[in-house]
Amino acid sequence: MIRVVLPPHLRTLARVDGEVELEVKTPASQHSVLDALEARYPMLRGTIRDHVTHLRRPMVRFFACGDDLSHESPDAPLPDPITSGSEPFLIIGAIAGG
Amino acid sequence: MSKVRVLVGTKKGAFVLTSDGTRKRWKVSGPHFAGWEIYHIKGSSVDPDRIYASQTSEWFGQIIQRSDDGGKTWKTPGSSPDGMPKGESNMFVYDGVPGTHQWYDGTQHPWEFKRVWHLEPSLNDPDTVYAGVEDAALFRTTDGGKSWHELSGLRKHDTGPKWQPGAGGMCLHTILLDPSNPERMSIAISAAGAFRTDDGGTTWKPINRGLHSQYIPDPNAEVGHCVHRIAMHPSRPNNLFMQKHWDVMRSDDAGDSWREVSGNLPSDFGFPIDVHAHEPETIYVVPIKSDSEHYPPKGRLRVYRSRTGGNEWEALTKGLPQRNCYVNVLRDAMSVDSLEPCGIYFGTTGGQVYASADAGDHWKPIVHDLPAVLSVEAQTLP
Numbered sequence: 001m002i003r004v005v006l007p008p009h010l011r012t013l014a015r016v017d018g019e020v021e022l023e024v025k026t027p028a029s030q031h032s033v034l035d036a037l038e039a040r041y042p043m044l045r046g047t048i049r050d051h052v053t054h055l056r057r058p059m060v061r062f063f064a065c066g067d068d069l070s071h072e073s074p075d076a077p078l079p080d081p082i083t084s085g086s087e088p089f090l091i092i093g094a095i096a097g098g
Numbered sequence: 099m100s101k102v103r104v105l106v107g108t109k110k111g112a113f114v115l116t117s118d119g120t121r122k123r124w125k126v127s128g129p130h131f132a133g134w135e136i137y138h139i140k141g142s143s144v145d146p147d148r149i150y151a152s153q154t155s156e157w158f159g160q161i162i163q164r165s166d167d168g169g170k171t172w173k174t175p176g177s178s179p180d181g182m183p184k185g186e187s188n189m190f191v192y193d194g195v196p197g198t199h200q201w202y203d204g205t206q207h208p209w210e211f212k213r214v215w216h217l218e219p220s221l222n223d224p225d226t227v228y229a230g231v232e233d234a235a236l237f238r239t240t241d242g243g244k245s246w247h248e249l250s251g252l253r254k255h256d257t258g259p260k261w262q263p264g265a266g267g268m269c270l271h272t273i274l275l276d277p278s279n280p281e282r283m284s285i286a287i288s289a290a291g292a293f294r295t296d297d298g299g300t301t302w303k304p305i306n307r308g309l310h311s312q313y314i315p316d317p318n319a320e321v322g323h324c325v326h327r328i329a330m331h332p333s334r335p336n337n338l339f340m341q342k343h344w345d346v347m348r349s350d351d352a353g354d355s356w357r358e359v360s361g362n363l364p365s366d367f368g369f370p371i372d373v374h375a376h377e378p379e380t381i382y383v384v385p386i387k388s389d390s391e392h393y394p395p396k397g398r399l400r401v402y403r404s405r406t407g408g409n410e411w412e413a414l415t416k417g418l419p420q421r422n423c424y425v426n427v428l429r430d431a432m433s434v435d436s437l438e439p440c441g442i443y444f445g446t447t448g449g450q451v452y453a454s455a456d457a458g459d460h461w462k463p464i465v466h467d468l469p470a471v472l473s474v475e476a477q478t479l480p
Contacts, residue, residue: 009133009158038185043174045185047158052191059157093157 002033002078003088010048010091014041019088027077030062030069033089048091063090101479102435103168104443105149106451107136110469112151114169117464121441121455124464130172131163135213138430138473141168142219142227146477150227150243152214160213162187164243175243187243190214190231193250199233200262209233209253216430218273222280230270234261234287236299249299252285257304257321264288264324264343271429272328276335276352284338284353289314289324292340294353305353309342327429329371331378339381339408341371341429346383348408359408364395370432374457375440379407382442382458384427393424401444403458417461418452425450430473437478445471 004020011017022036031054038045049056054074056062061070065079065087081087104115111129130136131153139151147168153161163172175187196209212232220226225242235253237246261268272286284294284305291306304320314322324343331337340347340356345366347356360366365385374380381404387395394400399418402411425448435441442458445451449468454461 007157009155013158013161042185043161043188046160046188051185051189057157057159096156 001085002028002036002082003085004033004037005088005090006044007091007093009093010044013043013047016041021085024083026083028083029075029077030072031074033078034074059094059096061092061094063092064088100437102437102441103141103146103477103479104433104451104453104464105139105141105169105473105475105477106445106468106471107139107151107430107473108445108449108469108471109135112136112139112153112169113465113468115451115464119437121435121437121453124453126465127169129469130169131161134161136472137213138216138475140217140219140473140475141477142224143221144219145224146479148219148224148242150217150219152217152229154213160188160190160211162214162243162246175239175241176245186245190229190237190246191248192235192253193248194254197254197258199258199268200260202263206259209235211235212267215269215271216273218275221275221277228273228275228283230273230285232267232269233263234268234270234290236270236273236285238299251295251300252293252302255293255302255304257290260319260321261287261290262322272325274328274330274335274338277332278335282335282352284328284330286325286328286340288326289343290321291323292325292328292338292353305349306356307354308349308356308358309347310345310358311343313343326369327371329373329381331373334378337378337407339371339373341368341383343367343389346371346408359404361404361409361411363402363411364400364413368427369429370427370444372432372434372442374442375434375436376438377405377440380405380457381407382432383411384432384444386426392426397421397423399423399425399446401442401454401458401461414454414458414461416459417454423448428472430475431471433474433476435476435478441476443474443476445474447471 100119106113111132113128137152142148149165151163198206201207216230218228229237236249274284276282293302309323336352338349346360398420401414425446432444442454447470450466
């Protein structure tokens with residue numbers, strides 16, 4: 001079970017409170033987590049990564065276990081505490097603007 | 099008694115303002131989609147309770163919202179029966195290889211979808227809506243917003259590589275549908291200019307003859323003009339009125355040629371322009387000091403009205419701040435109702451929405467502390 005924390009605007013859009021829990025095959029990656037997230041919540045397609053290229057939107061960041069994974073390969077395995085569910089995968093709206 | 103509903107898009111959500119036909123007491127609802135930019139929100143003239151909204155974010159991209167009950171409840175088109183939204187309605191994908199346009203530094207830059215600036219519902223079908231987007235292109239839905247498809251003949255026009263972004267981006271912000279000819283539509287892009295189709299959107303031609311813009315290498319070029327807004331009275335679709343980056347212009351031949359009608363305006367820079375609902379030669383603009391100082395001249399907020407289709411303008415000041423006012427009025431932030439007398443509405447970057455129930459003679463703020471106003475659309479309801 002992987003725990004995902006969405007930014008407030010996307011929680012509103014997806015109509016969820018708190019964390020989202022997803023079943024993702026191991027080894028889980030950013031790619032497979034986002035696939036599972038968008039399958040469960042199709043309204044999030046296009047909001048985190050581009051509809052067509054699947055590239056991360058420039059002002060969205062991915063944090064996990066105290067590290068910024070935004071520039072890691074989308075197919076790289078996520079850290080063990082993420083795949084075990086002991087730590088959440090954080091999707092963040094970059095701090096910019098107002 | 100008739101009612102008026104004013105749809106307001108702001109930097110931080112949408113608001114719906116309603117009044118009876120006297121337009122004296124207003125009810126304010128919102129914010130809808132709190133925290134998101136609402137670039138435009140507009141109702142169908144066929145079914146006024148059918149309203150479309152462009153909800154957008156630099157962070158999270160484009161969302162299309164739809165209300166079928168006059169703005170009380172909203173859903174993304176294509177939602178399942180339980181209301182759970184899907185993602186298809188947010189897909190704006192250019193047709194084929196997008197190609198390139200001119201960038202700020204003069205180099206070529208790929209077309210990249212950013213947001214929907216303007217939603218124009220069809221005059222005949224509540225499920226058909228046109229969307230003007232950044233980077234400039236025209237999309238259409240025929241299924242109530244569930245899916246959107248590009249009318250790519252416009253973007254693929256031979257002049258496309260010469261189009262360039264204005265300060266706000268390379269946006270298609272104006273869509274005028276000709277009530278007398280369903281095949282004819284005019285659009286405007288910053289900074290490319292105006293274009294017209296006479297075959298329902300398949301082919302397009304630039305309609306910029308007579309425009310003169312000092313900020314491009316050839317001031318009389320076929321494209322490259324920063325058109326800010328075009329307005330048209332539905333009874334006279336051949337008469338078009340334009341607020342350009344500088345200059346107020348008019349055309350009497352559906353855009354084939356333009357002439358300047360700035361006349362005695364204190365500044366001919368501005369963004370919105372609109373036409374009185376019952377007087378096709380009465381037009382309104384809000385002069386702004388200059389391209390580098392986007393606020394009213396001398397800190398006095400004044401709407402200017404011409405009853406002669408341009409050239410002769412009168413300042414409308416009663417009820418508007420006449421000192422220390424440094425707001426702007428953006429291109430989609432002015433609208434008219436069709437009551438008698440005609441109501442005029444506009445919103446400011448300072449969060450005020452002003453209304454006049456007597457064609458501009460007197461003004462009052464409906465609200466004065468909203469987020470910066472991006473768009474205003476008035477609906478006249480039975």
